Every structure is written in structure tokens, then in C-alpha cells.
Amino acid sequence: MAPFPVPPSVTAILLDIEGTTTPITFVKDILFPYIQDNVEEYLQKHWREEECQEDVRQLRLQAENDSGLKGFVPIPSEHEAELQVIKGVVDNVHWQMSLDRKTTALKQLQGHMWRSAYASGKVKGEVYDDVVPALNKWKEAGLKLYIFSSGSVEAQKLLFGYSIEGDLLELFQGHFDTTVGSKVESESYRRIADRIGCPTDNILFLTDVIYEAEAAREAGVHVAVAVRPGNAALTDEEKSKFHLITSFDQLNLSTTQ
Template identity: 80%
Template sequence: MGPLSVPASVTTILLDIEGTTTPITFVKAILFPYIQDNVKEYLLNHWQEKECQEDIDQLRLQAEKDTGLNGFVPIPENDAELQQVVQGVVDNVHWQMSLDRKTTALKQLQGHMWRAAYNTGQVKGEVYDDVVPALRKWKEAGMKLYIFSSGSVEAQKLLFGYSIEGDLLELYEGYFDTTIGPKVESESYRRIADHIGCSTENILFLTDVTKEAKAAKEAGVHVAVVVRPGNANLTDEEKAKYPLISTFEQIILPSAK
């Protein structure tokens, strides 16, 4: 682990979020508890809105499919008492989240709740201290910066648009999520290069996950594995296989040589 000299061919830096720019605990310790603690209030405050009613309809359809699953929580029809419907949705959301489910209906409501939370300043996107100074420096040096994260592009933009360091969206040229392909498949990195309009060897990818680093490397992308507090431990073999950095300050751009 230490300074990493970026090859001269690199013009673009592609960044993972969780475990790379942002503590891996952000989603589990901040975003998910926010939903659990605020879903009831959110439903009551947004009940009259079409979007909120559509979210509830989707959750009810999902609940119908889930009938019979262990611990299943039904959602009463809309002609039931408001309090009963709200409590049904609240209990259903808690039940789904306790099983770490990723149903479209749940993700849709969560996305809308997080948008409201960021907009009102109740939640701010976390970034490590070294991230913003490094990104500014890289951008000033002419590097193009992109994000590749499994969170949706909308969620990525909320995190950086409403971060603890303010609106950071101007730092990035673009955002990719898994609609371009899984992060553990080489083809995704070739597609990203195509979209950017460069060659894979022009890209440096920073991630905490070695399976992603492996896929990127196989596509010809340069990689560094980011070691942050709380990230999954690396095996000795993994440590030997990839350049490791513990802070973005360790990245040395070609022009700075």
C-alpha cells in the first residue's frame, strides 16, 4: 500500500462509491435506518400525492405475490381506514427490509423517501476527507471523472448533489449504474469505455471489491483497490495482485511525475 503512479495512457478515472469514496456503512447505518424510522411520517405527509399512492399500489401488488411467505404482512385495500393502510405499509416495509429484500416496489418507495430526505437536508451524502480535494486536483489536471456504482444513477446524484461537502455534481462528467452491466463482468467496462468514447486502457478504476477490479483489469482497464476502514478484508493473494491505496492522496498523476 502506498503511492500509485498512474500510467501515462490514463485520461479518465472511474470511481466506485461504497467502500471507495464513501464509508461502506453509509447505506446500512444511515440510509436504511432512515427509511425504517421515517416511513410512517413520510406516508402521512405525502398521502395526497399521486406518486405516493402509486408507490403504495406497487407495494400492495407485491404483497399479494408474497402472500404465504414466512412473516408476510398484508396491506389493506385503500377503502380501509387510513391508519390501517398506513400501518400495513409500515409493517410490510419493515418486514421486507428485515429480509434485505430488493423488490422493485420497495426500492421505488425508498428512492422517493431518500430524495425527500436529501432535499430537506435530513440526509447528506458522506465522502471521505481525502476525496473532494483529490477529485478537484485530478479534474484541474485534465482528468475526466465518472462514477460506476450499483446504486441507481438517481441515487448517485443525490449522494453527491447533497453531500456533506456540498454539491459535487460538477466534478463528474457522467454516471453509470448496473443498467450498463454487472460490476463483476468485463464487458461492462468495455461498454463504459465505448460510452465515454475512449479505450479501456485510458481508464483507471478505483474500487474496494477485488472481483470488480479483476473484471475491469481483464477488459484492459487500469485498477487500484481502495482499502478503507470497515471494508472487507483482502486475502494475501488479493493484496499481492492489485495496487492498493488507503487514501486518494496516494494517486500520483502522470503530469505530476
């Protein structure tokens, strides 16, 4: 694919994570299986800590709301035996994950487990080989770098703070998650531009998702779509709408400075 000349107006680059900086398989094959395989051990180890108990309380509240769903897995009350409660939490977490649910309670527990896994070295955040050299190049060129991902800001910082390339957090000026709005809504990108303190025309967004690309462009943001191994295939029509890149090396900054 041809190099992408970055528009001269661009002063900030906004990056998606999955399929853009990081293989989609990292989440699917590493992060989620880690939760499934280690949730029981994690609960047993941290059971008497307030943070863990709060996670369980939130999961129990979610379970109560889910009681009418098919296949519902209840969580015993706090008055039941510890092992029984832990088993209920484990079964409930497995059930939610089997349905690919994104409940706040589940994400909260997952976030705490991943934090522990990263800190202990059991998990390291994956990035494509071309990512770190490009980030360093862009920062040296005076561009400001930001992340916008559906994963929480905490999860983003864990991935880049404990990456296979070391701590990359110093390369970024800020992080945004869906608390700023959906990634497929143009208003989210306007809010980000406002928080960054620049017009949308000063931002280049890199993503692998066409719906996100369309929302960003509607907001006046420049866009390039990442085509990486394992990403969803694009139709010919979708390919014709945006500039495509297979590597960050293809971003030509010569016209920006």
C-alpha cells in the same frame, strides 16, 4: 502503501461509492435506518400525492408476488381504511428491509424518501476527507470523472449533490448504475467505455470490491483497490493481485499529462 503511478493512457477515472468515496457505514447506519424510522411519517405526509400512491401500488404488486414467502407481510387493498393501509405498507417495508431485499418497488420508495431527506437537510452525503481535494486535482489535470455504483443514478446524484462538502455534481461527467450491467461482469465496463467514448485502456476504476476489480481488469480497465476502515478484509492472495490505496492522495498523476 506506496503511491500508485496512474498509467499514461488513463483519461477517465471511474469511481465506486461505498467503501471507496464514502464510508460503508453511511448506508448501513444513516440511510437505511432513516427509512425504517421515518417511513410512517413520510407516508402520512405525502399520502395524497400521486408519486406516493404509485409507490404504494408498486409495493402492493410486489407483496402479491411475495405471498408465498415465509413471514410474508401483506398490504391491504386501496379500499381499506387509510391508516390500515399505511400500517400494512410500513410493516411490509420493515419486513423487506429486515431481509435486505432489493426489490424495485422498495428501492423506488427509498429513493423518494432519501430525496426528501436530502432536500430538507435531514441527511447529507458523506465522503472521505481525501475525496474532494483529489477530485478537484484530477479534474484540473484534465481527467474525466464518472461514478459506477449499484445504487441508482438518482441516489448517486443525491449523495454528491447534497454532500457534507456541498454540491459536488459539477465534478462528474456522468453516472452509471446496474442498468448498464452487473458490477461483477466485465461486459459492463466495456459498455461504460463505449458510452464514455474511449477504449477501456483509458479508464482507471477505483473500488473496494475484489470481484468488481477482477471484472474491470478482465475488460482491460486499469484498477486500484481502496482499503478503507470498515471495508471487507482482503486475503493475502487478493492483496497481491491489485495495487492497493488507503487514500486518493496515493494516486500519482505525474505520468499522465
